[in-house]
Amino acid sequence: MICASLAPRTREQALAEMDEARRAGADLAEIRGDALADPAELPEIVRRKSLPVVATFRPSPHLSEDDRFRMLEAACAAGADFVDVEHEAFREFPRGGAKLLLSFHDFDRTPPDLEEIAREMRRRSPFLLKIAVRANGAADLLRCVRLQKSMSVPSAVIAMGEYGEPSRILYRRLGGYLTYAALRAGAETAPGQPTVADLAAGPFQEVYAVVGRPVAHSKSPDLFNAAFRAIGRNARYLRLLLDDPALFHDLAVQLGLDGASVTIPHKEAIDVDDRDEAAREIGALNTVVVRDGRFMGYNTDAEAALDALGPVGGKRALVLGAGGAARAIVWGLRRGGASVVVANRTPERACALGCETLAWERRGDAGAEIVVNATSVGMGADESPFPVAGWRRGMLAFDVVYTPRDTRFLREARAAGARTVEGIEMFLRQADRQFRLFTGAPMPVEVVREFR
Ligand code: NAP
Numbered sequence: 001m002i003c004a005s006l007a008p009r010t011r012e013q014a015l016a017e018m019d020e021a022r023r024a025g026a027d028l029a030e031i032r033g034d035a036l037a038d039p040a041e042l043p044e045i046v047r048r049k050s051l052p053v054v055a056t057f058r059p060s061p062h063l064s065e066d067d068r069f070r071m072l073e074a075a076c077a078a079g080a081d082f083v084d085v086e087h088e089a090f091r092e093f094p095r096g097g098a099k100l101l102l103s104f105h106d107f108d109r110t111p112p113d114l115e116e117i118a119r120e121m122r123r124r125s126p127f128l129l130k131i132a133v134r135a136n137g138a139a140d141l142l143r144c145v146r147l148q149k150s151m152s153v154p155s156a157v158i159a160m161g162e163y164g165e166p167s168r169i170l171y172r173r174l175g176g177y178l179t180y181a182a183l184r185a186g187a188e189t190a191p192g193q194p195t196v197a198d199l200a201a202g203p204f205q206e207v208y209a210v211v212g213r214p215v216a217h218s219k220s221p222d223l224f225n226a227a228f229r230a231i232g233r234n235a236r237y238l239r240l241l242l243d244d245p246a247l248f249h250d251l252a253v254q255l256g257l258d259g260a261s262v263t264i265p266h267k268e269a270i271d272v273d274d275r276d277e278a279a280r281e282i283g284a285l286n287t288v289v290v291r292d293g294r295f296m297g298y299n300t301d302a303e304a305a306l307d308a309l310g311p312v313g314g315k316r317a318l319v320l321g322a323g324g325a326a327r328a329i330v331w332g333l334r335r336g337g338a339s340v341v342v343a344n345r346t347p348e349r350a351c352a353l354g355c356e357t358l359a360w361e362r363r364g365d366a367g368a369e370i371v372v373n374a375t376s377v378g379m380g381a382d383e384s385p386f387p388v389a390g391w392r393r394g395m396l397a398f399d400v401v402y403t404p405r406d407t408r409f410l411r412e413a414r415a416a417g418a419r420t421v422e423g424i425e426m427f428l429r430q431a432d433r434q435f436r437l438f439t440g441a442p443m444p445v446e447v448v449r450e451f452r
Contacts (some may be wrong), residue, residue, distance in 0.1 A: 001027035001178040002199045003187040005055060007035035010156055014045045021183055022051050025200025028081065032189065033057035033071055042071055043078035052099060055080035059089060069093050082128065087121050099414065102126035106133040107160065108192075110140035114183065118147060118157075128177055129155040135163035138240075138247045145254045148174045156180075161191045162241050166255055168194055171239055172203045173256055206235035208438060209254055210262035211248060211270070212286075214241040217403075220261055220431065223443075223451055227435055230444040245269035253292060260288045261431075267324040272297035280332045282388030284324045285428060289432045298437055301325060302332030304429035306422050309370065309398055317451045318358070318366040320385045321374035322349035326399045327375050330355060345375070364390030369411070373399045378407040385409065393417030402427050424452060 004021035007028055014036070018029045028050045046053050055075035056387035057068050058134040076083050076098040085091075090102065095382045100430060102121050111117065120249035121129050129151070130235045135141045141159045141281070144167050147155035154177040166411040171179035182188040183197040184268070210220040216239065224237035237259075242248060252260065262270050267284040279285040280300040285297035291452040305328065306312065315338050319326050322344035330353050331387040333340050343363040344350035352359040358366055377385040379399045386409055397413030402423030428448050435443040 002414060003030050003178050003180050004051075004183055005026045005032070005044065005180045005193065006183065007031045007032040007121075007187075007189050007385070008045075009037050011034065011036075011041040014041075015048055016181055018045075018050050018053075024183070026051060026181065026196045027375055028052040028054060028178070030054040030056050030072040030084070031075075033075065039063070039077070039230070040104060043074045044080040046075050046080050049079070049313075050082040052194070054082040054084055055081075055098065055307075056084040059086070065089065067280070079131055082157050084130070085126075087117070090124060099127035100124075101128045101130055103130040103132070109134055109136055110143055112158070114143060115147060122153060127154060131156070132158040132160055132180075134161050134191070135159035136161070136244045138163055138251060139244065141167060141195050142247060142251055143318070145174055145251075147239045148176055149254065151175060159192075160189075162239075163243075165192050165194070166209070166238055166240055168192060169199065169202070169236065170207060170255055173207070175422070184406070187428060200383065201433075202236065204234055204236040206438075208235065208237040208259045208261070209255075209257055210237070210242035210261045210263060211240045211242050212266055213241055213243055215241050215263065218263065219256045219403075219427070219451070223428075223431055223447065224261075227443045227447045227451070230447050231439070231441055232255055233439060235439075242266060245271075250297065251294075252288070252295070255313055258290055259434075261434055262286050262288060264324065270297070271295075276301050278328075278331065282328050286328075286430065287437055289437050291325050298434075299328055300430040300433035300437070301328035301426070302335070304426045304433060305333040305372075305398070305400075305428050306336050308425035309333075309336075309372075309396070311336070312370060315339070315369045316341070316367065317370035318343065318363065318368035319372045319374050320344070320363060321400075323351055323374065324375035325377075326372075327353060329372055329400070333372075335369075341368065350382075366390075368395070370396045370398065373397075373401060373407070373409045376401065378409050379403060382408050382413055386412070388412045391416030391418050395419070395420070398426075399423050400426060428452065 004026035076096040080098045081155045083103045086103045095342040101327040131389045144159040156323045210218045217257045229277045250284040272295040275297040280295045287298040319342045343348040343358040398421040399407050399409045399420045400423045432443040
């Protein structure tokens with residue numbers, strides 16, 4: 001069930017928001033009595049509810065505990081369907097027909113004794129047990145997911161914050177009874193809450209994720225979810241913030257992932273059962289497909305870059321950078337028949353790529369027909385990693401950076417008469433290859449067009 005968490009200031013706002021939540025697909029509404037300017041309005045709101053109501057009244061310095069419980073009692077008498085009572089503050093009181101929702105919160109961390117807390121809470125025999133704790137890393141998310149899956153009573157184990165997002169979105173598949181959602185973006189009552197509309201689209205048969213750190217600004221969820229919708233696939237693509245790549249396997253198993261796009265900084269560290277030739281030879285993967293419990297790794301970056309560049313056979317290419325993207329592009333260029341020279345700020349990393357290298361200071365004199373920016377320079381500041389004097393008419397400039405689209409590197413190349421290829425061309429092509437690996441179908445052209 002999707003519970004819209006509402007923190008209205010007035011009765012009118014509460015009733016209007018409850019209506020909006022119902023229309024958006026919520027199954028019930030939590031009314032935060034402590035948010036009301038006049039908390040005595042809570043019973044009247046409950047009487048006029050348009051959705052089943054969870055009455056919640058968090059402790060407040062302005063109200064004694066006796067008065068707070070009197071408010072909750074009045075909400076129960078008015079017909080609240082559930083009443084939220086904090087585990088630490090629990091006391092018996094007349095609850096009428098309202099079911100007891102026993103809750104525990106920790107907004108700072110996932111407590112080390114989480115499982116013991118859950119056991120203690122069960123001794124009070126609530127109808128529904130809610131545990132909401134902050135996940136400060138993927139290990140915390142994993143603990144919350146395992147706890148949720150082990151529960152044999154109606155429960156909602158929520159990992160708050162960016163690390164915890166999958167526990168909210170996948171609550172049903174993890175065995176959760178309900179999860180909390182914001183009416184709209186910006187109206188969250190706890191960190192990491194999705195919107196009602198976002199959750200109402202589920203449940204999903206297949207789940208995919210972009211895995212890395214950071215992932216908050218990745219364009220992949222929008223792209224893949226639009227593509228899944230366009231082909232009528234009941235699949236969801238989410239963000240999985242991962243600090244420790246060693247946890248990937250267990251998390252993927254526990255969340256039931258069908259596949260993943262792997263991004264910075266885990267392309268080299270993620271462990272899989274087997275790899276395709278590109279992933280093996282490049283020493284990095286950007287795609288994982290899970291089939292019958294087996295994890296298969298692929299690298300779609302190299303082919304995508306080569307496809308975006310067009311024929312490179314017999315040409316001399318300068319690759320700037322020696323990180324994950326550079327490794328894939330160097331591999332692709334050499335397969336395509338180009339002769340490759342690499343220049344990197346840290347020369348030892350360039351040497352490790354096993355091809356001709358050039359001192360970073362001399363990168364403008366490579367005599368190359370193709371220049372690839374495979375560094376992250378240009379992503380934040382308006383900077384180019386290539387000297388403006390190095391451009392000549394007829395050269396080809398390719399930038400892997402795709403935010404912004406038109407980088408300084410490309411602008412300066414174009415001004416000198418060079419042809420340019422934007423990073424988005426590689427991004428869309430590597431995503432299309434991932435989509436084919438996930439679904440067997442190409443990414444719909446109209447979705448690709450929308451992003452281009
Ligand atoms: P990475 O492994 O962290 O490598 C970063 C590279 O950039 C290294 O060679 C690094 O040099 C260099 N660099 C960083 N700051 C620099 C500076 N100020 N001056 C000179 N060189 C600098 O990252 P990656 O995975 O290769 O990704 C690189 C970029 O490619 C990112 O912007 C990423 O978003 C983009 N990318 C795009 C696509 C696409 O589809 N378009 C696909 C993959 C990646 P040092 O070795 O000296 O640190």
